[in-house]
Amino acid sequence: MEDGDLLSRALDFYGLPKKFDANLVRSRFRELSRKYHPDSGEYETDILFKELVQLRDVLLSSLQNDPFAILENSKEDPEGFQFYKSAKQKAAQAIEKYFQFTDGNPVYLKKEDNPALLRLRQELETAKNGLEEFLEKFPKSIWKEDTETTLKKISVWFKD
Structure with missing residues (x-):
């Protein structure tokens, strides 16, 4: 099925x-x-x-x-907190999973030195897109500044 x-x-x-x-x-x-x-x-x-x-x-x-598709149309959340929270959780879970997988080994930010980084980047891409979409949909939200800070922190994982 x-x-x-x-x-x-x-x-x-x-x-x-x-x-x-x-x-x-x-x-x-x-x-x-x-x-x-x-x-x-x-x-x-x-x-x-x-x-x-x-x-x-x-x-x-x-x-x-796909938490964003369901939260996107929530009328009970005019500030977008659930949308914001979901994207933040996705980012945190992806990074936590990466560190559990690498089990404390040194972190290499070059793809050729760290194949697990590719998987992390794919998972972070979803969270990053969700956070960017949050900023577009809720530009005056009280979580805007934290969202922008999170996006800056996530961008570190995409540098080669």
């Missing part, structure tokens, strides 16, 4: 709209787990509960893969 089909199935199972956030997924999971859990729900078998858990993971991972 393709990722899109699995996501559609998850949305149907959870009864969610196409635009959702992690809080909505968690809230709906709590509701449905009361219904489907074999110890306390309406069903004695754990098949539906396992399906519920698997599809929750699909929904949450789809948010991690």
Whole structure:
């Protein structure tokens, strides 16, 4: 089954709209787990509960893969904090993953000396694009200065 089909199935199972956030997924999971859990729900078998858990993971991972598409249209966030936060988290996670991968070895900023740098740059590119898009969409946000500082720090990883 393709990722899109699995996501559609998850949305149907959870009864969610196409635009959702992690809080909505968690809230709906709590509701449905009361219904489907074999110890306390309406069903004695754990098949539906396992399906519920698997599809929750699909929904949450789809948010991690493309958080900007969902947060972009949020009307409850006029200053863009969730958009900003998501981009900052992507950058921090990419750098943390890089350092875990290199396990404290010296950091080389030349591609030929450090093949893991290419992967880091790809992951940081997504965060960088998100931060730049944040600046375009929310030019008067209180997080503008921090966003610009973060972009300067990220740019270090792209120097050869």
